[in-house]
Amino acid sequence: MDRAIAVLDEYGLESLTMRRLATDLGVQPSALYHHVPNKQTLLTAVAEEILARGRRPRRAGEWDRRAVEVCHELRDAMLAYRDGAEVVVTAYSFGLGTVGPAGELREALRDGGLPDDLVGVGTRALLHLVFGHTVEEQTALQAASAGAIDWTPGGPADFERGLELVLDGLRSRVGG
């Protein structure tokens, strides 16, 4: 797991192959299949580890500030490793909603007193915003640091303004 994340962070997702990881570990590729059934499972484990390493204590009390906090933690966790956003988003799209923060977000919206169906709609909307923004941001950051692009993308400020758009929508529906 440690070596997988190290290879990912140093050489990128396209270089995180079973063969390369095996070489890095000084082992034959086939040896990996005694610890993991296939590559997708390996990548899911990497995604979970990235999220676990990004975990922080909750501070906010209000449900909406807590939702923003979870979104920031998620973004920061993904940005902490090269191609982290892609890895997490792909893992999420496989095991729909299994990955950690979805549950915490859902809980926050529920605590806000929103009706059940809106909790679902709102949670997915926030997750999609975080994922979309962060993949775009990370791609642009990496392209910029490679000199392939001249502009820099919207950072935390733009990120939060996007979140506020849907939180406005949610707040106006509390108790509705």
Add this chain to the structure above:
Amino acid sequence: MDRAIAVLDEYGLESLTMRRLATDLGVQPSALYHHVPNKQTLLTAVAEEILARGRRPRRAGEWDRRAVEVCHELRDAMLAYRDGAEVVVTAYSFGLGTVGPAGELREALRDGGLPDDLVGVGTRALLHLVFGHTVEEQTALQAASAGAIDWTPGGPADFERGLELVLDGLRSRVGG
């Protein structure tokens, strides 16, 4: 182009390889490189063709209803072909914003009289919502039709409720 989309729709993105497309066309793989510099370019062209085939006339007059209309057109276009959402989202993440509907969305928000920076934030938020929802919906639909899953995901109703959340946020900021 026609054969590429046909192969995609019949066998899925993972089967749309240069070698397979070549075989389908009765030609050697190397022959494709006289029409396209690499696979990514081919996939971008496929994405553009999928969007072009989904193009519909604009009906709505109001800027916010027009934005919803563009989002629906985008979703429908992607859902029309197997793995269409993945192909379009990937292409988008490479040539950031070059793909068609982003401009139309941007134009709609601008017509709404929103300040320039909010136009950018809002456009990206809507795009990310459409992409996130549609990839999730299509993945679940395909998993369900393969019998791999029992539930069905949120369709057009949930889709539109998500959009309305951010449109509420945007409307409340018109003239602000």
Add this chain to the structure above:
DNA sequence: ACCTGAACACCGTTCAAGT
């Protein structure tokens, strides 16, 4: 201009065999 044939440098995964 467009294509073939052959090669290069890779993939993920399986499986008998070893210790």
Add this chain to the structure above:
DNA sequence: ACCTGAACACCGTTCAAGT
């Protein structure tokens, strides 16, 4: 239990050579 060695069935891409 954990690993090796060897193979299977693929990839994207390049390039000299043909028409």
